[in-house]
Amino acid sequence: MTTLPEIPDTATTAARLTGADLTLRYGDRTVVADLDVAIPDGRVTAIVGPNACGKSTLLRALSRVLTPTSGVVRLDGTALGDLGTKEVARRIALLPQAPEAPDGITVADLVGRGRFPHQTFFRQWSDDDEAAVQRALAAAGVEDLAERQLDELSGGQRQRVWIATVLAQDTPVLLLDEPTTFLDIGHQFEVLELCRELNEDHGVTVVAVLHDLQQAARYADHLVVMADGEIVAEGPPADVIDAPLVERVFGLPCRVVPDPVAGTPMVVALGRRSR
Amino acid sequence: MTPPTTRPRRPGPVGRRWAVVGVVALLLVLLVASVAVGSRSIDPATVWDALTAPDPADDEHTTVRLLRIPRTALIVLVGSALGAAGTVMQAMTRNPLAEPGLLGVNAGAAAGVVTGGVVTGSLATAGLWVYVYAMVGAACAATAVYALGGALSKGSNPVRLVLAGVALAAVLSAYTSAVLVSFPEVFDWFRFWDTGSFQGPAADVLGPTAVLVGAGLLVSLALTRSLNALALGPELGRSLGVHPRRAWLGSGAAVVLLAGSATAAAGPIAFVGLVAPLVARAIVGPDYRRLLPLAVLLAVCVLLASDVVGRLLVLPSELEASIVCALLGAPFFISVVRRRRVPRL
Amino acid sequence: MRPVTAAPAPTRPARTRTRLPRLHRRSLVTGAVGTVLLVGLFLLGLMTGSTTLGAGEVVTALGGGDGSAILWKVRLPRTVAAVVIGASLGLSGAVFQSISRNPLGSPDLIGFITGAATGAVIAIAVLGAQPWAVSLAAVVGGLVTAVVVLLLAHRRDGAPGYRLILVGIGAGAFLQAVNQLVLTRTDGQMAIAAQVWLVGSLTAISWTDTLVAVVGLAAAAPVVALLARHLVVMELGDDFAGQVGVRLQGVRIGAMMAATGLAAAATAAAGPISFVALAAPHLVRQIARTPATPFALAALSGAVLLLAADIVSQSLPAGIRVPVALMTGVLGGLYLLWLLTRSRWR
Numbered sequence: 001m002t003t004l005p006e007i008p009d010t011a012t013t014a015a016r017l018t019g020a021d022l023t024l025r026y027g028d029r030t031v032v033a034d035l036d037v038a039i040p041d042g043r044v045t046a047i048v049g050p051n052a053c054g055k056s057t058l059l060r061a062l063s064r065v066l067t068p069t070s071g072v073v074r075l076d077g078t079a080l081g082d083l084g085t086k087e088v089a090r091r092i093a094l095l096p097q098a099p100e101a102p103d104g105i106t107v108a109d110l111v112g113r114g115r116f117p118h119q120t121f122f123r124q125w126s127d128d129d130e131a132a133v134q135r136a137l138a139a140a141g142v143e144d145l146a147e148r149q150l151d152e153l154s155g156g157q158r159q160r161v162w163i164a165t166v167l168a169q170d171t172p173v174l175l176l177d178e179p180t181t182f183l184d185i186g187h188q189f190e191v192l193e194l195c196r197e198l199n200e201d202h203g204v205t206v207v208a209v210l211h212d213l214q215q216a217a218r219y220a221d222h223l224v225v226m227a228d229g230e231i232v233a234e235g236p237p238a239d240v241i242d243a244p245l246v247e248r249v250f251g252l253p254c255r256v257v258p259d260p261v262a263g264t265p266m267v268v269a270l271g272r273r274s275r
Numbered sequence: 276m277t278p279p280t281t282r283p284r285r286p287g288p289v290g291r292r293w294a295v296v297g298v299v300a301l302l303l304v305l306l307v308a309s310v311a312v313g314s315r316s317i318d319p320a321t322v323w324d325a326l327t328a329p330d331p332a333d334d335e336h337t338t339v340r341l342l343r344i345p346r347t348a349l350i351v352l353v354g355s356a357l358g359a360a361g362t363v364m365q366a367m368t369r370n371p372l373a374e375p376g377l378l379g380v381n382a383g384a385a386a387g388v389v390t391g392g393v394v395t396g397s398l399a400t401a402g403l404w405v406y407v408y409a410m411v412g413a414a415c416a417a418t419a420v421y422a423l424g425g426a427l428s429k430g431s432n433p434v435r436l437v438l439a440g441v442a443l444a445a446v447l448s449a450y451t452s453a454v455l456v457s458f459p460e461v462f463d464w465f466r467f468w469d470t471g472s473f474q475g476p477a478a479d480v481l482g483p484t485a486v487l488v489g490a491g492l493l494v495s496l497a498l499t500r501s502l503n504a505l506a507l508g509p510e511l512g513r514s515l516g517v518h519p520r521r522a523w524l525g526s527g528a529a530v531v532l533l534a535g536s537a538t539a540a541a542g543p544i545a546f547v548g549l550v551a552p553l554v555a556r557a558i559v560g561p562d563y564r565r566l567l568p569l570a571v572l573l574a575v576c577v578l579l580a581s582d583v584v585g586r587l588l589v590l591p592s593e594l595e596a597s598i599v600c601a602l603l604g605a606p607f608f609i610s611v612v613r614r615r616r617v618p619r620l
Numbered sequence: 621m622r623p624v625t626a627a628p629a630p631t632r633p634a635r636t637r638t639r640l641p642r643l644h645r646r647s648l649v650t651g652a653v654g655t656v657l658l659v660g661l662f663l664l665g666l667m668t669g670s671t672t673l674g675a676g677e678v679v680t681a682l683g684g685g686d687g688s689a690i691l692w693k694v695r696l697p698r699t700v701a702a703v704v705i706g707a708s709l710g711l712s713g714a715v716f717q718s719i720s721r722n723p724l725g726s727p728d729l730i731g732f733i734t735g736a737a738t739g740a741v742i743a744i745a746v747l748g749a750q751p752w753a754v755s756l757a758a759v760v761g762g763l764v765t766a767v768v769v770l771l772l773a774h775r776r777d778g779a780p781g782y783r784l785i786l787v788g789i790g791a792g793a794f795l796q797a798v799n800q801l802v803l804t805r806t807d808g809q810m811a812i813a814a815q816v817w818l819v820g821s822l823t824a825i826s827w828t829d830t831l832v833a834v835v836g837l838a839a840a841a842p843v844v845a846l847l848a849r850h851l852v853v854m855e856l857g858d859d860f861a862g863q864v865g866v867r868l869q870g871v872r873i874g875a876m877m878a879a880t881g882l883a884a885a886a887t888a889a890a891g892p893i894s895f896v897a898l899a900a901p902h903l904v905r906q907i908a909r910t911p912a913t914p915f916a917l918a919a920l921s922g923a924v925l926l927l928a929a930d931i932v933s934q935s936l937p938a939g940i941r942v943p944v945a946l947m948t949g950v951l952g953g954l955y956l957l958w959l960l961t962r963s964r965w966r
Contacts, residue, residue, distance in 0.1 A: 085513075094514035102506045121500075124564075445949055446954055449946045449949025450946075452946050453950070456943070598797045602794065608793070609772060612786040612787055612790065
């Protein structure tokens, strides 16, 4: 792929990436059972839910990192298992939680490794690869950090570099597993703004597992709420988030009010002890 | 905001280039030394004559051509093999303490050879079969240590792999010693071989060793990009399109070819495969496309130096290269372990 | 404000019958079985060798009848040595594992036994020393290695943990190379003697060597017995033990010297024998399921293991002569590998 994907002309809710009857296990522990999911194309989707509800597990199954015990994940109609590994890697990119990098690696080297699915033994580094890396660095806002070592950067800068790495993969679908969890509030919003930019300006379908309901409500077009390995609600945030749902899923008595800036649902905990 | 960490800076691009030049220069010096030095010292001028205008009647020329050159060539091959095998093992297990000697792969090759000798009755006439026995033994040991060391399970601590390797090496070398003690005919052949030395007839083993080591190096080179992707973690590696089973099979084949043929040619030698990749990494960084070739060069330097030192230390007899490698490599290993944080690969 | 309810009236504590706790009983049973096993193996050991003797023949030989020469000069020292050396190694391993709070912290893995061997080899091959000097050299070698390894593995921020094991592995590899180096620098009879010695074996062990091991055990065992109580408390953590009144540093140093001495004396007597110090405490702990390191039982199980290994190595078909250290090397190594596969232990 030499150009970034085009922005779809019509608002489409067609789903390129779907999962049907997914059962996902770790050893003998079943995390998700018989789940159906459809990721709307060209949109930002957020997956939320309490700890250990299966959000990350679902994401990993959608990117083929985890093989479902039963059920099928389909991309553009074809089962992921039927597509070659590199073929999948050219269409779906996953940024795992807390990714690791070898000591002393430079930003340029790391982002360059995102080009792996586009290279072969005989075509190691082409102009396309160079251009893609430059684009990725620019999109993530880290061009001037290219020669720096990853270890020297701040948490927010590092996360943006990781995003640049998966951007360099040039995929139409981007999956992010808790991209904001270890960042301070300023950097959290930086990353979320970047996700929206990728989606609106470059047409990337973004799926992110997020902890913060507010942020999910503000930045996502489509919300998937999970609990105990099942999807308990999905749809536009304004339609999905209400007090009974939050209380049921998170055990938190609350009131849901419109965010003063964006108008999206904002969860305010009732609390007993707060002043 | 997390403060940026202060880590010792790796040499910049210019410094790197000079360092590589330095390594190549060192290699050339050691190559000359390996040919010139020994129980009988031969000066470089005579070496040059022996190469360009050999005089069959001259003793020194004969020594150079028939003994020193083949021996040096064998050291180059074995060193390359061990350096590449160590790099691949460290990359796949993401463990800076991994290498074929420490983790028992070389001991497995040795055990394979003696078992082959016992089963078939004689090793003196075994010829190329010795390599086969060695590679089978290396393959079994590699499989065992990867599986037992939890190299495949996520987040296992790096010590476990080393312990599995040490235990496996101990078991296998006890087994090998037991066989040698019980079967003297195997022991006779072994005397020239299992010592981790290059004192035996080198010329005969050059051919097959070169072919196998060459094949192993090619496979390793082909793996470098996948190793780069896998260095980002198993999940990201898979997401980038590395096929895990193919990567493990490929690297396993490379390690078996390299460690098996190196051990078949010169006996089990430890620590070379540990030192070379770690030093190379300190010079050129974590990109395996550059790391692997430099590690190979450094490993050859280490082994040449060890062999030369071994020839000089206990004149007129010789100290096996493997002993010198252990004397130098073990303190290096301890220094790596003592670092505040074991380096992440 | 919530009303304060009156505290319930105190009731008399229910009478409980004192009964031996289950765990304690289990270790007594293990000890009894182990002792019976040891006696049986001892007899078997006297019966096994290049010629097999029957039990009756053994008794007559002990009394001075036929074959008493073999019995008194060869088999009895061998079996006694196996028991004493096995017990020393088992006890040493137990103490180290208790102090390092690490199931792998045993003198064979962390290079102490190799260090004792280095001391002995230098004494034999370079100095051509008398047996008692060799033993002394072994003890010195072991102690020096212990000090060096512990210093190298020391962390400012607390217990050495796995670093101790790794440094020990490195030290062991270094010292093995040193042993080989010493061998190549000597020649003739001394080199051969040292070479043979480096493979631990109980075959043809003399009463003098056995005496060395006995002295080591007799000197160190009481020290361990005295410190055992403190060591058990220390296993609950330095903070707890300290505030309960245990003298941490003193106990630690004393116990380590005793344990190193045990391993070194054992090595001086028979050469380096690996894995008994690692396996014996583990094995017995699994069987007896004691909450703390079982010192006495570890010694017992070490004796049983080494004696069994020696009997096996003596019973192999003629022509296959395997010194006991190789036997323990293979079996013990396999046991360590098995330990590592248990996923609960990382």
